[in-house]
Amino acid sequence: MTAGPQAAYIHVPFCRHRCGYCNFTVSSSADRQAEPYLQAVQRELLNLGGVFPVRSLFFGGGTPTHLRLPQLNSLFEMVFRSFPPESGAEISVEANPEDIDVDLCRLLADWGVNRVSLGVQSFHPDKLRCLERSHTAATVEMAIRLLRTVTENLSVDLIFGAPDETLSLWRQDLEAACQQLPTHISTYGLTYERGTTFWSRRMRSELLPIGESVEREMFEWAIDYLTSHGWHHYEVSNFARPGHECQHNCVYWRGEEYFAIGPGAARYVAGRRETNHRSTTTYIRRVLADISPVQESETLSDRERLRERIVLALRMIDGISIRAFEDQHQVSLAAVLGGTFEEFQRQGWWELRDGSLRLTRDGLMISDSLWSHVLASDTPQA
16 A cells, blocks of 8 residues: 555546536547546556555546446456545536436445436526526436435535526525435536637627626525525535535645546646546547646645645635634735735625635635736735
């Protein structure tokens, strides 16, 4: 056994179809690329040169469950050999509802998978068609019934802010999700990322985003509804039943190190950040030719590392303990943030409460636009 990060992420790039809003590393060529992909993953794992016990193991994508069962079994076998889970480790697998059947559930159970994240996005047929999803509400309900034979720890992903969506429809989606009794819900506002078909369609006015005020109302309603029904709002977009927070994602938000394997996978090991090539074809070609798959890499300076640590911690609703930060790093939090510290307080985007710096409700609503200022520690224009 070798010392190292205690978390690992495995990226499986294959999906039945690339949804119009998706900007992840995704390929619809599983039939042609799956076997070479598995060979490349095995080579990348061997190149680590050791066996690293982990507390969390996350298979994401893409859609890991889109692999054929023998292929998924082979992936589990090689990954568990390099990253053996410690006792009590969280083992997560992302899945789409239409992939779930009895044989898949049996395989997940055999490998000790104890958390499944289901890409539901919506229960409403018109919204599902708009988002280019191929399942139905009935498919979701059947998938959840089957997955309960594997684990009770089920997470549901939802999207709000689709074109023409109303607050009433979003309420119905969230209430329908809660009726399925998951242990975790992630809520994401629809984004139009450059390079996606949704971006192109928006530029041609084929898709019209809903207004920012409506999207904010949807997000605020979700926060109020879920927290009033016993859900722990622990991160900007994430809610959990107490004790079911995603431990793997908390590794990211605590600024801890982690391994990552596969095309487009981003790791943080020994103070260095690296990202593999996003093209599945290029990733496979490089690894099998004994060429590093890394496309981007950087070693953060001390000051960059501290600013990034602050950003990650502020994604958590509890924020960042000022005393713990300053005791650990021997530097003032205010000094690291510079003029941004007081300016964001003046704007009402974050606040000091119980010895911690945390986002306010207004700050939560615009959090994605704040991070670049924190990372640069510049002072935004009021």
